[in-house]
Amino acid sequence: MSTDPVFSEVQKINPSAxxxxxxxxxxxxxxxxxxxxxxxxxxxxxxNGEIVFAGNTYLRFPIEATxxxxxxxxxxxxxxxxxxxxxxxxxxxxxxxxxxxxxxLTGATFTRIRTMARFLDAxxxxxxxxxxxxxxxxxxxxxxxxxxxxxxxxxxxVVEFELAASLDMAGVRAPxxxxxxxxxxxxxxxx
Amino acid sequence: MAxxxxxxxxxxxxKRSAPLTRTVRFADGYEHRILFxxxxxxxxxxxxxxxxxxxxxxxxxETFLDARANDSASFDFQPPGExxxxxxxCEAWSKSIPYLNRATVQVTFRQVFEx
Numbered sequence: 001m002s003t004d005p006v007f008s009e010v011q012k013i014n015p016s017a018x019x020x021x022x023x024x025x026x027x028x029x030x031x032x033x034x035x036x037x038x039x040x041x042x043x044x045x046x047x048n049g050e051i052v053f054a055g056n057t058y059l060r061f062p063i064e065a066t067x068x069x070x071x072x073x074x075x076x077x078x079x080x081x082x083x084x085x086x087x088x089x090x091x092x093x094x095x096x097x098x099x100x101x102x103x104x105l106t107g108a109t110f111t112r113i114r115t116m117a118r119f120l121d122a123x124x125x126x127x128x129x130x131x132x133x134x135x136x137x138x139x140x141x142x143x144x145x146x147x148x149x150x151x152x153x154x155x156x157x158v159v160e161f162e163l164a165a166s167l168d169m170a171g172v173r174a175p176x177x178x179x180x181x182x183x184x185x186x187x188x189x190x191x
Numbered sequence: 192m193a194x195x196x197x198x199x200x201x202x203x204x205x206k207r208s209a210p211l212t213r214t215v216r217f218a219d220g221y222e223h224r225i226l227f228x229x230x231x232x233x234x235x236x237x238x239x240x241x242x243x244x245x246x247x248x249x250x251x252x253e254t255f256l257d258a259r260a261n262d263s264a265s266f267d268f269q270p271p272g273e274x275x276x277x278x279x280x281c282e283a284w285s286k287s288i289p290y291l292n293r294a295t296v297q298v299t300f301r302q303v304f305e306x
Contacts (some may be wrong), residue, residue: 010225017226017233042228048278048306051229060305117229 005139009116016116016132019051021058022065023111030107032099037092039063039082044124052121053113054137061088065112065163068144075168078146080110080161089159093151104151110163114141193259194276195268196251200240204271210234235302236277238270242296249286249294256281256298265303278303 009015024037040051040058051058062083068076082089096103118133119140125131149164167174181187211233216222226233242252259266259281269276279300286296 015225017228017230019228042232043304043306045229045231048304 001140001143002136002138003140003142005119005136006114006116006141009118016118019053019115019117019120020065021051021053021113021115022063023109023113024105025109025111026096026105027107027109030100030103031096031105044120046124046126046128049124052123053115053119055121065110068112075165077149077168078112078163079152080148080163082159082161084154084157084159090154093154093159105148105161106150108148110146110148110161112144112146115139192278193255193264193266195266195279196248196255198242198244198248198252199271201243203241205239206270207237207239208234209237232304235304237302238279238300240270240298240300242294242298244294244296246288246292246294249296252296252298253284253286256284265305268300270300278305 020041022039024039026033026035026037028034038056038058039061041061041063042051043049043060044051050060062085063081065078065080067078070076084090093104096105096108116139118130119136120130121135121137122128122130145166146163147166147169148161149169150162151159152162153160166172179187210226211228212224212226214222214224242249244252255266265278265280267276268279280303281298281300284296284298286294288294
């Protein structure tokens, strides 16, 4: 992963369009599998197929994540909204709840990848060439990795999740464990 | 994928474009423009057509649009004056009957980007 190409691109007068990709990875201990779901809220230019970046296909799906901005003094808690019109998310929820009751995908890793249209794979474009630039599978902004903290809504149209940084989960603190002399008798002794 | 029946609308069609560009501009006027998502897909066209046709052809149009409403699929249509056909959905249309056996169908087609 390299941020140099995207940073030099965004400083141009008319930069290439920003492409937002989402990756949802389940956790084997919590969800019974390490399935990776990839989503993008649009289609590509070759017969409106699915966006391919770095060889991975991103399912076209109405999906939106907001609230990644860092406010003063607190970690962001982004909100993820996914279409449930086809019932796909509900069926994923049902299957993970069979492994861990009431889990609702909490603990799954959610990654937001942002790249630019000129770095997309050539297969996304008619004629198998990217007319905007040279495909670069490593060119992307810094990845934003969050954990699903809570399912805040689920209805027939949309499923909403609240995301949290891995440090921001309930019961997590840094350092994870304090070393005290009660547990480790040699701490703080000099001889 | 269904194709719209080969019935031509009358002249006076309207084509609207509203690119979804994010613009950042403050006091002295210099601005940044950036697109989110594939650029060509951030500029969907919306067409207004009026069909002044016979009652039979109006029924053909209505049957077609009803069927698309039922299967919620998009359809191919090549608007007059456009180089190629595109995919559209029609969310609302109306029909009036001004004379015997003549019908006027007004439709709004919105472009979509799907296979």
